[in-house]
Amino acid sequence: MKMLMNVPETVVADALRGMAAAHPELTVDVEQRVVVRRDAPVAGKVALVSGGGSGHEPLHGGFVGPGMLDAACPGEVFTSPVPDQMVKAAAAVDSGAGVLFIVKNYTGDVLNFNMAAELAEDEGIQVASVLVNDDVAVTDSLFTAGRRGTGATLFVEKIAGAAADEGAPLERVEAIARRVNESSRSFGVALSPCSTPAKGSPTFDLPAGELELGIGIHGEPGRERRAMMTSHEIADFAVDAVLSDLQPTGPVLVLVNGMGATPLLELYGFNAEVQRVLGERGVVAARTLVGNYVTALDMAGASVTICQVDEELLRLWDAPVQTAGLRWGR
Amino acid sequence: MKMLMNVPETVVADALRGMAAAHPELTVDVEQRVVVRRDAPVAGKVALVSGGGSGHEPLHGGFVGPGMLDAACPGEVFTSPVPDQMVKAAAAVDSGAGVLFIVKNYTGDVLNFNMAAELAEDEGIQVASVLVNDDVAVTDSLFTAGRRGTGATLFVEKIAGAAADEGAPLERVEAIARRVNESSRSFGVALSPCSTPAKGSPTFDLPAGELELGIGIHGEPGRERRAMMTSHEIADFAVDAVLSDLQPTGPVLVLVNGMGATPLLELYGFNAEVQRVLGERGVVAARTLVGNYVTALDMAGASVTICQVDEELLRLWDAPVQTAGLRWGR
Structure with missing residues (x-):
């Protein structure tokens, strides 16, 4: 690698x-x-x-x-x-x-x-x-x-x-x-493994036609491997895994996060599917963030994080922030 | 893919x-x-x-x-x-x-x-x-x-x-x-090819132990292929290619840009080498931006862009901007 x-x-x-x-x-x-x-x-x-x-x-x-x-x-x-x-x-x-x-x-x-x-x-x-x-x-x-x-x-x-x-x-x-x-709850999937500099080769094997559902951000094993799924199917699986645990009763923040090697074009497309599932489940996305924020080196894949917010948390989310990775307001 | x-x-x-x-x-x-x-x-x-x-x-x-x-x-x-x-x-x-x-x-x-x-x-x-x-x-x-x-x-x-x-x-x-x-002048390198959705497989071949110097953002051929080089060597090559053409006489903006699949950890490390070469060549980096901005799907690699600025261009660069991909000020 x-x-x-x-x-x-x-x-x-x-x-x-x-x-x-x-x-x-x-x-x-x-x-x-x-x-x-x-x-x-x-x-x-x-x-x-x-x-x-x-x-x-x-x-x-x-x-x-x-x-x-x-x-x-x-x-x-x-x-x-x-x-x-x-x-x-x-x-x-x-x-x-x-x-x-x-x-x-x-x-x-x-x-x-x-x-x-x-x-x-x-x-x-x-x-x-x-x-x-x-x-x-x-x-x-x-x-x-x-x-x-x-x-x-x-x-x-x-x-x-x-x-x-x-x-x-x-x-x-x-x-x-x-x-x-x-x-907050999250669920991630990997389409490819990641390689650490020290090892110089993939830290785990993922066969060509499969994805790992429930991957960790170091490539730790998830729930299961399946034959490659569409963005539509992955969003159904990931969002339902999150919602079966969180069961939000109000608006949520959504993070559609890239694992590192998945192009932004695909992440935005995945977000369309995530928003579709949320809509179907009656969950209101108050704010949505799409991009590479919590990555796993060069792993391809994405995760969905949902955080239920009240007025106070939403106000604090919207407050100005000035960092290299996240920036808005002021 | x-x-x-x-x-x-x-x-x-x-x-x-x-x-x-x-x-x-x-x-x-x-x-x-x-x-x-x-x-x-x-x-x-x-x-x-x-x-x-x-x-x-x-x-x-x-x-x-x-x-x-x-x-x-x-x-x-x-x-x-x-x-x-x-x-x-x-x-x-x-x-x-x-x-x-x-x-x-x-x-x-x-x-x-x-x-x-x-x-x-x-x-x-x-x-x-x-x-x-x-x-x-x-x-x-x-x-x-x-x-x-x-x-x-x-x-x-x-x-x-x-x-x-x-x-x-x-x-x-x-x-x-x-x-x-x-x-402004740029020079990019690829460590891996990219795959378009329509083709579903890499758009060009790049042997395991080689990199392409002077790659385009669609994977178009560059100047030459070489055996894999260190970040130090790549920075020397890329920055010298830019400087031999631009020969700046004042401060510059620097963009160290990821092609898509190269982790931010590596991009920042590459920036350290880019800054070293600039310093050695007597070029002052007034501002530096590191990240994935002008990408080529899932290609691994990076490019360096340098733009000589006067006071006016630097002031305009620093002015507030509010977009999904670039944001500061105000």
């Missing part, structure tokens, strides 16, 4: 150097692997810190900026960052109002963020943590006990970020983040 | 329906294949219309909105739109201040936009046209006489769009668009 890189060992550091060059509004510590908004700490504001393995870009570094994260800690590809990074990030962004850790539910991430929370509190930083576990495909998987954290991470980071931006205190930002996670 | 679609015949219409659902700020005519900003025509403003084959998304539909295009006409995949679409688009957005057609240099596009300009003028719409031909890789190619139009299209659409937004008259917007094109 050909990759646009030098050697696997420097892929993450190289990307961080390239990110620093493109984004003067960020402070990128390439050595310590911490991405921080340049104006941090923001006086009086609760700070949001997230992180996880690299390979899911723009998540999380691309979501650092006003209205979303204050800092991100990228680990090696598909590997949790270490507590040291998280503590450094927390120290860099804490204004005294406390720090919220947003943690995708993978065993390594949970362990390391827990350890980091203790270490940061030893340094006098008030820390709260929220776990994201939205993927309805499977309970327990290759790297997870319980549900995996996937697309809802974007909703949690954006909406909790807006609450923090408005001046909400730590317990309130934490409660909102938790509410967003509890109101 | 598996694709997230129903049947090849409806890929473009499906994508337009999905785009309409995600972007209430656009008016999408799925039947006529015209994407228009909802508030068009904007009183007194020169209108910008572009278009081309589908498969390069977010170009052009994703660049419709305040500060950039007023309308886009998507053709079939890798196929020019027809004059009818362009005339409809021009009529929908003309406020009386005239319309600028932004045309990538491919034989079909040039022919059809020329015909559309005549038809629109017959309807009393004042039309000017600017050709984008920035790709230094080859002169004459599979679909082109002269240089191909690629990444610089984004610079032309953004900067001319800002000039129109400021109230510049048609001849001034046209002159600025022409200046941006003349100040």
